Amino acid sequence: MTADSGSTRRRGAALEADILDAVWEELAAVGYARLTMEGVAARARTGKQVLYRRWPNRAQLVKAALPHRFGTIVDQVPDTGELRADVLGVLRLMAERQRDMGSDVVVGLLGEAPELDPTTFGIMQDVTRTLLERAAKRGEIATADLPARVITVPAALLRYEMMLSRTSIEDHVLVEIVDEVFLPLVGRADTPEARTSGGDGTGL
The missing domain is CATH 1.10.10.60 (Homeodomain-like)
Known part of the structure; x- marks a missing residue:
């Protein structure tokens, strides 16, 4: 043929x-x-x-082939009732996708990021904003109205780790991104530092 x-x-x-x-x-x-x-x-x-x-x-x-093969993270966004677990869940989905795709594909795509549609990386920002809005409604954080650069921190840091590593990202790296960087930035008190200092977890 x-x-x-x-x-x-x-x-x-x-x-x-x-x-x-x-x-x-x-x-x-x-x-x-x-x-x-x-x-x-x-x-x-x-x-x-x-x-x-x-x-x-x-x-x-290749970007178009991702949802065709793996589905979209947007359709799998967790809703555990807790911000920390939700953000960790999203990062674990990203890390799982990296394992399924292979580091060669991940690094190749990230290396050609300027060739991608400008909306590509906005997807994870929208996902994280949704998680923050839920958390604000539950009273976990004071507001979801945060700077865009704060909202992009979890996914951006994970992509950075993916660029540096040719192997699967270990779970403790995801936990560190959430507990040591992201939650303190959004003003949630239920971080390791807050727990050891007697914080009540209200975020106030």
Whole structure:
């Protein structure tokens, strides 16, 4: 079957699914560094122009393949009734995704961050803001109206760890990000320092 005949038989969602499946097959075969639009197109039995009509570069293509393979973190946001557990839960989902994707893909994507849609990294900011709003309604923190740079801290620090490490991120790193950096920034008293100093956990 030629590339042209494959592309004429498949349309819309069916063709896109084949392409996104081909992304992961190609990544497994050659790795992120050697991934090309041409290679994915050949594996999907279509023309590279079909890919470029949907995705302007390989970073955008791989990003599109993530929810196709793993689902989205937005659909898995925890709601435990406690801010600390919720944020840890989100970071653990991110770390689990890193293990599933492989460090090669994670580091490759982060290294080409300027090639990604500007809204890409805003997703985790929106997730964290949702967790903060819930916590504020419960009275855990005084307000969820915090600077954007504070809200992005957990995901940004985890991405930094991912860039430095070629192995899976250990859970104690996630705990340190939450307990030693993020919770003190948002004004929650239920941190290790507050517990040892007799804080009552009200955040006041």
